[in-house]
Amino acid sequence: MATSADHPQTPAERLISVTIQSTWALWLVGGLYIAGPALGWILALMAARELYLAPGLAPANRPPQPGLVIQVWLAAMLVMLVVLWIGHSNFNLGAAKTIKSSIGWAKGWALIALFPFAASVLHIRAEYIYRAICKLGLQTLIILPVFIAAPFIGLPDTLWVSPLQILGGAGSEYFAATLYTIEPGAGTPRWQFFAPWSPAAGMIAVVYVVLAAQERHLGWKVTGIIAGLALAVLSQSRLALVAIILIVPVLYMLGRTRSPALWMAAVPAVLLAGLFGPVLIELADQIMSDFRGARADSSRVREALGRIAIERWENEAPWFGHGVVENGPHMVEYMPIGSHHSWYGLLFVKGLVGALALAVPLALSVIVLAAKGVSDALPRTAFGMVLVLVLYSFGENLEILSYLYWPALIVIGLALKAPPSRAH
Template identity: 25%
Template sequence: MLNVTSNPTASSVRDFKLGALSFPERVIYWTIVLTPLWWLSGLQTLLYPTILVGLLVITFDLNKLIRTSLPASVWAWLAMALVMAWTAIIGLGSTGFEFQKIAAFVVTFVKSYFLIFTCLSLPFWNQIRVRVVTRAVAWMTTGYLVTIAIELAMLFVKIGGSGFIPPLARLLPGDKLSLKVTFAAFQNFFGIPLPRTVLYTPDPPIVGVCTILCFFICLGETDRRLRRWALAGCLVSLLISQSRLAWVTFPIVLLIMACFRSRWARQGSLWGASFTSLVCALLGLTLSQLIAKPMEIFNGARAESSKDRELVVRKTLEAWQESPWLGWGIIRGSVKWYTYDIALGSFSTYASVLYLHGIVGFVVFVAALALTLWNFWGPAVRGNPLCKRAFASLVALYVLCNATPLTWMTVYFWFFFVWLGAILSEIQPPDGSITSWEQLAGDTEARKNFYQIVDENRW
């Protein structure tokens, strides 16, 4: 008979309590839970990087750096941050080192790739447990329901208007767009005005990304009642975000996660390909024609938005071809659309990386994405439930990056990378190599069965 109390991880699965938190855990926990407060204050885009980089500086220990071996994926994100700095310096040098441009770059640097590196590395140098991050995110996403209910009530009684810029945000230099507090509004979807909200972000598609990532994090919440409310908050916010790409991506990544649990996954892919070929044959269509019709419907849901994105991405790639190897470093152009300008690189992350950092930066960026995904692949295949969710959520993020720049989104789901770093830290043995969770747990058959039962209950 399995003695559950002999395993501290297993003993806390059914009856989890936060208990004594380390200083970094306490800071991260309350920073996540109090997200609505930071949103209303207008400080969140600068507050999160300040807190996390501050934690990295305060808790930095040279001995820990020497003793701890970080995965290659973490160093790859640092390399991407350095490439970003290098190309930006070249770009600033060609246009003149103006204080405003330098300040804008420093803020972007700290809240993008360097922030990802910071979040991934913090759990390796401090006690930051996966369950602490999970509990905090569960409470935050449960709060989505309250925020959405309040915003919808305000919308129907016509309170709030177009939002406001918080007084504290007015004191900060630079563009105030990302600091503005905006409430729900009616927007056309297939010609029908429906309520849409940005929640704690400046753009509805970012809400779609955040809620999908939060969904996979909250699947690991051990309090069953809290988990249900948290998942409900994720699904409601995903629905009201009206993010078309997020809606399409969500069931796909759920299927990917389910494939880790099914021995019929390979056969299923063959049957799926055969069924697609059969449909094409019966309808007399090629595969491209079969895909074209759903894409036409997809773009027709919000036609003007689709045209915006297509135009900006096309112009961004055209501009990249003028400086293919190192890119432009900083944004130098925009696209005129009706009465307003849209900056180049505003949508697709991949087009933006090519435009700003060239082929060199793109290679480093893809390497960072691939190495991060690879770190979770092996443990996921071997049965680690956390790594299954991490792998699926990363696939979702990579797909959704095609619609919104990662450098703009990262600050709104920074906790996701802390969660990934905590998982990597927990599955990494003292010698620094990523191993399977079964080996880490003692490689006993009883413990494998126990975690399999827990994983099934969570679904």
């Protein structure tokens, strides 16, 4: 019998479920940017307590020790902190900036390791995450008409900016209750919902669609998927639509790699691809050109930010980076150098060492979860979450949005959980 996901039992499950279902309330009061990091550190401390008390328990009751991949994530994100300190020291940025950046690390990069670590130790069932996201989806569908109607009935684009901003130390967009934005040049409305900008809402939509699809109750599943697709479409994020179109078939095929029918169907597909290869390549080039042209100004700024980041990284700080984000020149609208791209951002701020600190655990997670996902649904879902991180590492700064996509990190940690200890 399927486990009911209506009534979470453990404290960790209850915290996770309540936080997910409180997303809209937290957005309204400007508390999302605070709630994510707070939850990550609370769960990590709960996990550390479990491990501390484990030696006094019977072997069968001890929590699982963090597996190799989890340990690599923890070590890599700790390297991020050390590299940050080195970068600040190299450029004499002072104690105040170093402390501020270290707090930023605790609210960003650290969460990418802490959530999987906590999930790998604590008793958390993925069913509760799926159900909570579907319930959040129901809330979203109920209030969605307000967002859609807002720009057409004269409601203000931003309701207010929460005074909680003083606690977060980030930009006002993380604490603003924004109903919509107006696309520059086009003059058309675009929605970001509870994310700080529209492409970030697209990323969260992809996570929610994939996780909601794992819900066992058909009604809740359909509700969660429809809500996630609505967020993806209304955010008008090109990458979100590409990610959904790419990830869903990949996960479907991964679960059927042992099926002879799949391989038999693949043979004619490969032959046709060989025959029509030049045409397909030309079509792909056209699609990429249209993809970039959909928002030419945005693509131009992104590409310029990347070029500046690479040039200054190579010439000024190849190993440990500049330590802090810097705003670019007028040609990129003074946007932060390396923004909209995790790898360019890492190279500029934390150098080659910082980039490797993300690349190594990310690649290891892809390999391990792909192997496990062939025969198990949970690692397959987690593999989808890692694919989201990989895809969006080329369109967003992953650390900035970890306070939003943390359910994906928990699912990754659950899939990487080591087998429980056994009594002898």
